[in-house]
Amino acid sequence: MQVTSAIREPLITGGKTLRDVSEDISRQVEGKPSNLWWAAFSVSFVMLLFGLYCFGVMLWNGIGMWGLNKTVGWAWDITNFVWWVGIGHAGTLISAVLLLFRQKWRMSINRAAEAMTIFAVICAASFPLAHMGRLWLGFYWALPFPNAFGSLWVNFNSPLLWDVFAISTYFSVSLVFWYMGLIPDFAVIRDRAVRAGHNTRALIYNALSFGWMGGAKTWMRYESVALILAGLSTPLVLSVHSIVSMDFATSVIPGWHTTIFPPYFVAGAIFSGFAMVLTLLLITRKVFHLEDYITIYHVELMNIIIIVTGSIVGVAYITEFFIAWYGQVPAEQYAFINRATGPYWWAYWSMMTCNVISPQLFWFKKIRTNLVSTFIISIIVNIGMWFERFVIIVTSLHRDYLPSSWSMFYPTMYDVGQFVFTFGFFFCAFLLFAKFFPVINIVEVKTILKSDSEKKH
Amino acid sequence: MDSNKNFVVGIYEDEDVLLHAVEQIRDKGVHIHEVYSPFPVHGLEDALGYRRTRLPIASFMFGITGTILALFTQTWMLGYDWPMDIGGKDFASLPPFIPVTFEFTVLLSAFGMVITFLIVSDMKPYKWPRQFDVRSTDDKHVMAVDLAANKLSKDDLSRILKDSGASEVNEKNF
Numbered sequence: 139m140q141v142t143s144a145i146r147e148p149l150i151t152g153g154k155t156l157r158d159v160s161e162d163i164s165r166q167v168e169g170k171p172s173n174l175w176w177a178a179f180s181v182s183f184v185m186l187l188f189g190l191y192c193f194g195v196m197l198w199n200g201i202g203m204w205g206l207n208k209t210v211g212w213a214w215d216i217t218n219f220v221w222w223v224g225i226g227h228a229g230t231l232i233s234a235v236l237l238l239f240r241q242k243w244r245m246s247i248n249r250a251a252e253a254m255t256i257f258a259v260i261c262a263a264s265f266p267l268a269h270m271g272r273l274w275l276g277f278y279w280a281l282p283f284p285n286a287f288g289s290l291w292v293n294f295n296s297p298l299l300w301d302v303f304a305i306s307t308y309f310s311v312s313l314v315f316w317y318m319g320l321i322p323d324f325a326v327i328r329d330r331a332v333r334a335g336h337n338t339r340a341l342i343y344n345a346l347s348f349g350w351m352g353g354a355k356t357w358m359r360y361e362s363v364a365l366i367l368a369g370l371s372t373p374l375v376l377s378v379h380s381i382v383s384m385d386f387a388t389s390v391i392p393g394w395h396t397t398i399f400p401p402y403f404v405a406g407a408i409f410s411g412f413a414m415v416l417t418l419l420l421i422t423r424k425v426f427h428l429e430d431y432i433t434i435y436h437v438e439l440m441n442i443i444i445i446v447t448g449s450i451v452g453v454a455y456i457t458e459f460f461i462a463w464y465g466q467v468p469a470e471q472y473a474f475i476n477r478a479t480g481p482y483w484w485a486y487w488s489m490m491t492c493n494v495i496s497p498q499l500f501w502f503k504k505i506r507t508n509l510v511s512t513f514i515i516s517i518i519v520n521i522g523m524w525f526e527r528f529v530i531i532v533t534s535l536h537r538d539y540l541p542s543s544w545s546m547f548y549p550t551m552y553d554v555g556q557f558v559f560t561f562g563f564f565f566c567a568f569l570l571f572a573k574f575f576p577v578i579n580i581v582e583v584k585t586i587l588k589s590d591s592e593k594k595h
Numbered sequence: 596m597d598s599n600k601n602f603v604v605g606i607y608e609d610e611d612v613l614l615h616a617v618e619q620i621r622d623k624g625v626h627i628h629e630v631y632s633p634f635p636v637h638g639l640e641d642a643l644g645y646r647r648t649r650l651p652i653a654s655f656m657f658g659i660t661g662t663i664l665a666l667f668t669q670t671w672m673l674g675y676d677w678p679m680d681i682g683g684k685d686f687a688s689l690p691p692f693i694p695v696t697f698e699f700t701v702l703l704s705a706f707g708m709v710i711t712f713l714i715v716s717d718m719k720p721y722k723w724p725r726q727f728d729v730r731s732t733d734d735k736h737v738m739a740v741d742l743a744a745n746k747l748s749k750d751d752l753s754r755i756l757k758d759s760g761a762s763e764v765n766e767k768n769f
Contacts, residue, residue, distance in 0.1 A: 155734065156633060156733065156734035157733055157734045160633075160732075160733045282668065282672060288677055289676070289677065291673060291676065291677055293679070293681060294673055294692055295673075295681055295691040297694075300694040300695060300698075303694065303695045303698040304694065304698050307701055307702045310702060310705075311701060311702065311705045314705055314706065315705075321718075325732045326633070326732045326733065328732075329726075329731075329732045329733065330733070333729055344720075344724075346720070348713060348718035349718055349720070349723060349724045350724070351724045351725075351731075352633065352731055352732055353629040353630065353631050354630045354632065354640055354645065355640070355645055356718075357632065357639070357640075358635075358640040358648055359712055360635070360716075362648045362650045362651060363708060363709060366650070366654050366704075367705055370654075370701050370705050373697075374698075374701050377694065381694055581633065581635075582634070584634040585634045585635065
């Protein structure tokens with residue numbers, strides 16, 4: 139018996155049965171990776187190696203290898219940090235917030251989005267760690283460990299320390315949430331391996347699934363855990379980017395010292411995160427032939443979220459300008475005029491074009507249901523969001539209070555190298571995930587198969 | 596794990612059939628060992644008469660422990676053990692301690708709950724589960740009835756399961 143709503147489009151097409159779902163999604167875990175996979179992995183691995191070289195040289199010699207100077211003491215490092223953390227937010231939004239709102243369309247995309255969150259947060263964390271210079275001492279500087287200085291404790295009044303707690307909690311809770319979702323799916327692969335007679339694979343996936351059985355009692359507990367984790371992750375994800383924004387907002391630097399930052403950063407984070415989810419999923423669905431699970435309807439819904447969050451970000455840019463004028467603080471006014479017309483005008487206008495104008499194209503149904511245009515705009519949005527962080531950070535710093543200290547920022551190979559390192563890591567990790575883990579949540583897709591799947595023709 | 600157990604195992608194709616079957620079978624006074632499904636079936640835990648899980652309470656207790664621990668630690672470190680004058684602010688004041696307190700609450704609550712879940716569900720990486728039918732993670736709902744826990748004979752139980760809509764009835768010995 140299949141019931142499909144008359145007003146909503148089906149979320150799963152192709153008239154799938156429960157067995158088809160197990161088959162389609164386990165296939166890429168069980169088979170050999172395709173040539174396309176190897177090609178993508180090789181490119182990512184080369185990026186990772188080049189990045190590791192730059193990272194290593196930088197660690198050996200110190201962060202003087204970066205293009206920072208006395209005036210611009212934060213530049214690419216923090217820009218990249220905020221950018222990656224922001225990207226992570228979409229995964230949690232999809233898995234937690236949309237679960238609380240009972241949005242069924244999250245079910246085909248949550249697994250990959252959560253994986254993206256975890257890898258993006260690792261990439262993000264590499265920047266503040268590297269910026270500490272002596273990263274091996276970072277634990278003592280960033281966490282309240284007893285030490286030989288008194289003990290001299292960390293400063294709990296500082297947003298930078300809040301960030302340490304926020305990011306590490308966010309990472310660990312997202313990891314647990316993601317892994318909880320994977321447990322029953324690992325059991326699916328284990329049992330398929332048992333039937334096919336692959337004993338080693340069965341043992342490995344059994345260990346990964348913690349010996350999952352799927353009894354009614356376990357399912358009851360499991361669902362309760364998933365719901366509470368979603369409830370905990372929702373305020374957590376909002377807190378993380380709010381705290382990231384407080385790194386700037388609690389300072390007295392013109393251009394940073396604004397109360398709009400927390401909601402503005404959270405909206406921007408979701409905006410860029412959804413763009414990255416789209417970039418990754420459009421490739422994944424093509425490479426692994428998952429067109430029946432990640433449909434045009436899914437893409438359209440994600441594009442609608444991009445319009446909403448992109449518009450919030452646009453309104454925030456304009457509000458910042460208005461408040462700078464309305465607040466009548468000359469330093470603040472100068473900071474904003476300088477952003478739009480000063481030496482970094484090109485960064486500002488790149489940001490405006492990519493973030494404010496490009497997502498508005500999604501108002502046209504033809505554009506938001508077209509895969510090529512979606513893919514292009516998703517990349518444009520991510521470029522724009524990188525520029526947003528660069529504009530906020532560098533343009534606010536490069537005009538110091540004393541004109542004699544005014545300066546520009548020029549990245550060196552090592553700034554670029556560490557960014558390349560994170561890209562290499564991110565894509566290597568995602569490709570390994572897509573090869574060895576079920577890339578779509580098998581169990582959750584099965585739960586909606588009856589109600590939201592296309593009828594067999 | 597108890598050894599030498601004999602089970603009658605019913606295979607169901609559809610969750611609606613399964614839900615009715617569980618009710619029917621329990622009405623006949625048969626004790627069901629457990630039902631294994633490829634995905635959570637809503638209402639199954641009620642049909643089987645399970646008590647609601649107390650994991651939310653566990654989660655809350657872990658969370659509140661985190662809150663107290665974080666508030667106490669921060670106040671003790673900055674207010675008592677080594678007070679520092681930072682911009683003339685109070686040594687220990689509540690508002691700047693809230694973010695870390697919140698994060699720590701969430702951290703303990705999430706990890707405490709998940710670890711409790713793994714313990715109460717007896718899940719560990721080195722445990723090979725007692726599988727009644729490997730198809731229970733693919734597309735079949737599998738009902739296991741323990742012969743030792745029921746007075747009825749094997750044939751009677753098989754018939755009851757068959758009548759309730761099971762597509763197959765097998766026997767499984769461990």
